Amino acid sequence: MPTEIDDEPLRKLGLKYPLVVAPMAGGPSTPELVIAASAAGALGSAGAAYSNPAAIVEFADKVRQRTDKPFAINLFIPHAAPPVDPAAVERAIAATAGYRAELDLPTPQFKAPFEEDFDSQFETILRIRPAVFSFVFGLLSADHTKAAREAGILLIGTATAPEEAQALEDSGVDAITLQGFEAGGHRGIFEPDGADPEIFLRDLLAQCRGKVRVPLIAAGGIMTASDIRATLAAGAQAVQLGTAFLATSEAGTSAPYRSELDAPKRKTRTTRVFSGRFARGIENRFMEEMTPKMDAVMPFPAQNKFTRDLRGASAAKGSPDFLSLWAGTGEGELWQGSTSELIRSLFAG
Ligand SMILES: Cc1cc2nc3c(=O)[nH]c(=O)nc-3n(C[C@H](O)[C@H](O)[C@H](O)COP(=O)(O)O)c2cc1C
Known part of the structure; x- marks a missing residue:
């Protein structure tokens, strides 16, 4: 029954x-x-x-x-997160140094709380x-x-x-x-x-x-x-x-995010590169370039805090390259x- x-x-x-x-x-x-x-x-x-x-x-x-x-x-x-290993932080900083230079961002002073x-x-x-x-x-x-x-x-x-x-x-x-x-x-x-x-x-x-x-x-x-x-x-x-x-x-969706959404078919997939947890979003440069470098992606919520400056600067510059463009598979x-x-x-x- x-x-x-x-x-x-x-x-x-x-x-x-x-x-x-x-x-x-x-x-x-x-x-x-x-x-x-x-x-x-x-x-x-x-x-x-x-x-x-x-x-x-x-x-x-x-x-x-x-x-x-x-x-x-x-x-x-x-969730109780294990302490973030300093070597993992170094790897994350090295893998994203070029992006921060491109966006005129300083090397992050990265510490808890995340x-x-x-x-x-x-x-x-x-x-x-x-x-x-x-x-x-x-x-x-x-x-x-x-x-x-x-x-x-x-x-x-x-x-x-x-x-x-x-x-x-x-x-x-x-x-x-x-x-x-x-x-x-x-x-x-x-x-x-x-x-x-x-x-x-x-x-x-x-x-x-x-x-x-x-x-x-x-x-x-x-x-x-x-x-x-x-x-x-x-x-x-x-x-x-x-x-x-x-x-x-x-x-409150930013202008570059709105432009990427403005397509009848959006190519989405799930990724951990932005926050350390799986999330679904539209494919972009950060997703593509970081996916092969998962050893430079920290666990959630550390990675989420670590990419915040990149996401903020990307939106301010009007670029979708480093934004988390969250969207579902729905079409139209x-x-x-x-x-x-x-x-x-x-x-x-
Ligand atoms: C931009 C964006 C941000 C989201 N943030 C949250 C959130 O903060 N908390 C939450 O429970 N779900 C969040 N979700 C997931 C939604 O609750 C919901 O599961 C999802 O939007 C449903 O799928 P759809 O986007 O295809 O309609 C978010 C979804 C999107 C698109």
């Missing part, structure tokens, strides 16, 4: 559409995108992983000044009390789960394999984002250096349906109204779209108008 799905947690949000506009840390998720998505009846999501507590508060204040609709804040679950302090970010979220806290890269601890529950915050975890979905359900989340291999951006794989299970969305949905009782939010390669209909018909309770919203007027031109019009068209009829 298939397990009955209890979709009450999602219904409680009172969304007009079963749509999550994906959290997209690193620029695309602006307050304006979250406001427009939530005000239009979807769930807007703040990608706050790279933000410190003050920036998270400022973001949430901006959203609340313009809408009283529910929205999500999203973070990365941290990421924001999760506990401080989480404490901030407890104080803000968004309707939803969503997360990737693992499980939320039992203490954090309890604290979020007491604050009345709904929890959405991310799974790339049925075992991860099961572990999330057991940990007490309210819903699960199933991220297919098609998805743009970081793969939500729990293990930072684990193999990618490379399960496409349809298979992942089929493997989780009937086993997991919490609502399933399907993500990866969904671009059109008919993709949405097909995904809901395949058993998802809601869908999550990222790439489709990257070129909207409210997204991206909508360049307003988020609200895109949402209405995705659910027209």
Whole structure:
């Protein structure tokens, strides 16, 4: 007997559409995108992983000044990382010295911490009390789960394999984002250096349906109204779209990134060269040239911090060469108008 799905947690949000506009840390998720998505009846999501507590508060204040609709804040679950070997740092610096010279960047003074302090970010979220806290890269601890529950915050975890979905359900989340291999951006794989299970969305949905009782939010390669209909018909309770919203007027996507997205067929693949974790993006010079030099790529999150100056300078120069051009496998031109019009068209009829 298939397990009955209890979709009450999602219904409680009172969304007009079963749509999550994906959290997209690193620029695309602006307050304006979250406001427009939530005000239009979807769930807007703040990608706050790279933000410190003050920036998270400022973001949430901006959203609340313009809408009283529910929205999500999203973070990365941290993992105990082994200390970065100085020889690995030397290799990384040597392999990228030419790029830094090209971009007029100094040799980086590279030291820990490599990421924001999760506990401080989480404490901030407890104080803000968004309707939803969503997360990737693992499980939320039992203490954090309890604290979020007491604050009345709904929890959405991310799974790339049925075992991860099961572990999330057991940990007490309210819903699960199933991220297919098609998805743009970081793969939500729990293990930072684990193999990618490379399960496409349809298979992942089929493997989780009937086993997991919490609502399933399907993500990866969904671009059109008919993709949405097909995904809901395949058993998802809601869908999550990222790439489709990257070129909207409210997204904070940089100009060279927008130019690379502006092609009917985007050639994407997954890579660890930008952050040390697998993520899907459009092929570019940094991806091509660094892929044969994986011994000069540090683990996550060290590599993520190490490439930040390259990515920032590349955007400032208007060049896509060193940008992480996250995008999913979905084809077709991206909508360049307003988020609200895109949402209405995705659910027209
Ligand atoms: C630019 C970009 C940034 C992303 N950043 C995040 C993030 O910060 N947190 C997260 O949970 N997912 C992130 N994702 C993944 C999305 O949540 C979602 O899985 C993905 O966009 C779905 O596939 P699609 O891009 O084909 O629609 C990001 C995706 C993109 C395209």
